[in-house]
Amino acid sequence: MSRTPVVQVSGLTRDFVVRPRGHRLRGRRVRAVHDLSFTVRPGEAVGYIGANGAGKSTTIKMLAGILVPTAGEVRTCGLRPVQDRRALARRIGVVFGQRSQLWWDLPVAESFRILAAIHHLDAAGERARTGELVDRLEMGAYLDTPVRQLSLGQRMRAEVAAALLHSPRLVILDEPTIGLDVLSKQRLREFLIEERREHGTSLMLTTHDMGDVERLCPRVLVIDDGTLAYDGTLSGLSRTVGARRVLVVDLERPTEPLTGIPSTEHLSTQAQGLQQRLAFDPERTTAAAVLAAVSQRSEVRDLAIEEPDIEDVVRRIYAARR
């Protein structure tokens, strides 16, 4: 595999001029992305996270060559995205969670056939790759169904397959799990893990779901108001902001709020004290220790541990920077 970075960005900046309705000349300049620099090496999987409006989609559009930067340099798969659009389209696969690239009135299988022709797959290559994707994403049952009749989960699987049909070197996913249920998210993540293991595909993913990042992305980029706020591992990210986990306990009998447990904070009490939520810092205590402390005060019937909320992590990063 080639050693050139799959993504190389330096000083990347993009402004939009937002004009109030009816005013063609007066406009306010909005800086959506500001002086962004980072590199993604072949085979890496990077989670690109940030609050709504932080500039994630804007960055991705520039990487894919559908938006021209105001300033700075972009190379995707070694190519200039805007000038080399068509060559780049053969090397990357992009999914925008909100948009469809399938043919609405045609059966799913027909979309795959058209895309295979667009990407110049030969008959054998097309059969093999389509078969592989249909199996792994479990699409066999609805291959002959028109796209407009698919459920969201079914369609998203087909969208991902469509973006990966030509075995791109880099896959860019902008909120691929938006609106999916837990099982569908799980299935999609497992597919992406397998795909990366077998083909060494690089991955860049934006999401508001921490589960996506945890399962898929060893490396995380956090963008805040158009600038890079963090670049490193996911565990490092939780550590820098002191991300806390939350233990939810269901108790046998109504219990007084469970305050005063070492290194934990009592968050809330529901159902007359039958359910309580406790936040703890995994660097300073463990779920087991917290549970033991709770058990001394009341009998625990059931428990759940909530993962750190991505919005919460991002909020803390932002707060630390201001």
Next chain:
Amino acid sequence: MTPTDAVSMPPAAARAYRRLLAAGFRQQSAYLAAAVGGLVANVTFGFLKAAILLATLAAAGGTLGGYDTGRMLAYVWVSQAMLGLINVSGRDVLGERIRTGDIAVDFLRPLDLQLAGLSTHLGTRLFTLLPRGLPTLTIGLLTTGMALPSGPAPYLLGAVSVLLATTLAYLAVYALNMSALWLVEIRGLQVTYMVVASFCCGLYIPVGIFPGWLETLARLTPFPSMLMTPVDVLSGYAVGTDALRLVLAQVAWVVVVGLLGHLLTRAGRRHLEVQGG
């Protein structure tokens, strides 16, 4: 890609555009009911148009601008049959895709946007020919005494002319809709286009019976090449070198309007602000 690239395209690339054509055809077949509705409308307005134009002809003393009754009926029914083929509404999915940002998906494919759009469009038009165009023509043939040319030449040249007209009509609407990249809101432009194009292409009355100055003006635009030319060739109103010259004018317009759309696409891509996200 330039229009000449399309001619010298490698087979693998040509296969992609052929697939799009077939996809357009199949996609359109999902809207059979709409096509049947279109047929009813085309035929109804065909009889209306025939009645008005024949009355006008009678008032003018039997012929007008080279049209007698048989010719006029041929004009009416061939033009009605072609209505489903040519887009003079000014609207196209392209403008809508630019407005919503779905155009991003199109630009993410290793295809020439204009040629891909044309392939799909020709596929859809080819389909509407079956439930809408051909039945309209058949009804016209069976119920009225329209004059038709003899010998194969007008039909062969006519078929080429119909294809060119359909292509030209699409390319013009493509270029118009591309302007949405700059204007975002193009409904006013589309309505203006529809009014001018549908009149100047000869949809309501033949261009040949326009007042002299208006005919001159109309013939300076690409619009007669979108409808009047194939109708005149197919009905035998224009024959021999006259017909050939008209078809060559169509080719020239296809090149000019196609080039315009190509340049707009190139410039527009740098201007593109994919909406939404």
